[in-house]
Amino acid sequence: MGRPRNTTFNYKLKRNRSGYFEVKWTDEGRTKTASSGSKDREAAELFLAQFVERQRIAPPEQPIVSLILSGYYEEKMFEGRSSIEDIKRNCTNISRHMGKIFPHQISQNTIKDYAKKRGAEGVGNASIRQDLATLRAALHWAEREKWIIAPKFKMPVAAPEARQEWATREEVSALIREAEQTPHLSLFITLAISAGQRKGAVCDLTWDRVDFDRNRIDFGKDVGNKKRSFIPMSKGLRETLEYYKRLATTDHVIEYHGKPVKDVKKAFKRCADRAGLPHITPHVLRHSAATWIVMEGIDKAKGARYLGMSEDVFENIYGKHAPDYLDSVADALDVTKINHASHEKPYLKLTKNRKSP
Template sequence: MSDWRLKLYRGKYAAVRSVNGQTERFSLRTADPAEAKRRLADFAAVPVGETVKEIVEAYLDDKDKTAIRAKDLRLAWKQAEPTFGPLRPDQITRDVCRKYRDKRYALGRKPATVRKELEVVRAGLNFHKKGDQAVFELPPPPRPKERFLTKDEARRLIHAARRYHHVRAFIVLSLATGARQTAMLDLTWDRVDFERRLISLPLNDNKDEQRKRRAVVPMNERAYRYLRVLKLSAQSDHVIEWAGGRVLSIKKGFAAAAKRAGLPDVTPHILRHTAASWMAMADVPMFQISKYLGHSDTRVTERRYAKLSPSYLKGAADALDW
């Protein structure tokens, strides 16, 4: 077995080695040579034991350095560890997974929560090439929510948020950009280009590659006018602000506005789904919607939104006409 070495693969460095004539490759998720060398040293130094606990915790130690939401992974593992930690990978069976699932259900946990907990175990084993020794059975993934706002509902929601300018701004700009909640709250004025009418959602820091993808999107006329007004009264670097400071969470104010608008089932994420749905219903090409949302693969967009397009399957239907 040879030592790990660096190799540039599709623009990012990876740790590569040859084992019994087979190449193993793990992405180091950086294009910077110096950072790649540091991550390679950390990666190669991670001790991997024989128990699931040792393997998964080595995986989590790596994620602490590279993942934005590493804390969430550890919280999920905290629940799974008592059941899976003492086992070897080959001792994980469908029956073990089912018993764990049933135990968590009995405590009132939802299928999506249990699935995330099992996914952390599986990801840890796969990260260190131990996953083929285990047999997993996971609860089915939750069906995506189909709820999106009509334009009349959007107007009602914006009107209901009139008392709180930060909530109103969040709603208007989220609908105009399709941005995720975190990306919208992270937006600063230095990334709003009025001259070229562009909004740059990436933070352009060394953690961008660890986040869910963020796009650079054009301002429509509504967003342009709204941002101009906001800029005149800006008291901080952040576009969404309250009392001269950054807004860390919009949930409470948004929920109050949604309730006031008679839309208690609407959450901030539905604004992103609404923006994508409106584009699809206007027959915007899927690859453009994908780029606008920052999806890494057009297929992700198509699975969710193609059915809303007026031209979806129209060619197939026309072929059956006579």
């Protein structure tokens, strides 16, 4: 039987360093927070009231997997996650195969069977892992909500080899030209490549985080292990944003027909296909930004900070694109420098000593 929630938590509304209101409370000695996503106190007060009401809902007894996935999805909807469509798809896939069982019935064999069945449907390892990662996140969420004790499992399929796809400046320019008739997509591409941020961070950006006075953009609070940056605007990006700010009808920078855009995946794919660049995806723009930074010889610490990633990750993934990448190592192993005495290249000596037939 699930334990009822503790409704005596002292929930408080606090403003964080970025100016956003957060709900703070202490649970079993640990301070927890939930962002309201707003700098407006009235909107934050409404968020707090809704949040507290949700905490009073008693957990279900012996929930099956589909109920847990539904609760997890609703929670992410409430948080306004930009990746909500991906979460919905993954939850649907899991529910179709495991929705009617109880969490304690999930074993490693259950997970292996799921991977085998999805593989037989023609689904790749990357998609299978995304489904199972959502299942794992939902189970952990249910455990935090004191619904269940989450079962543990290992991924049954190997992660696909990381793709190092990136686009040239000419390709990105062609993509922007192709998107000219779709203003929100053109702005998305310009902002994504200029800021080097993930798709979710760009779609989540609101105008109150674009500071024209200080010439800075605050992409907001980190989401899980995905870091978000506080960066300066280039002259070109600033001019583009100033133009679109005059046309804005919502609080979000990326909007379409008077509504915030949660995902540009479909529109982006159509545009890339028309431009003859089907290999370019929104995330490839981030790879491209990192690659361009390295190619320009910019200090890796500055590049990593701008993109919101660690120096190690930046160096390990993108370091090979540096103009002087490993040049000193290659030079140290130059075998043609060995014969110092004769000051001649070994292959030249062999040529001179060879007798004509």
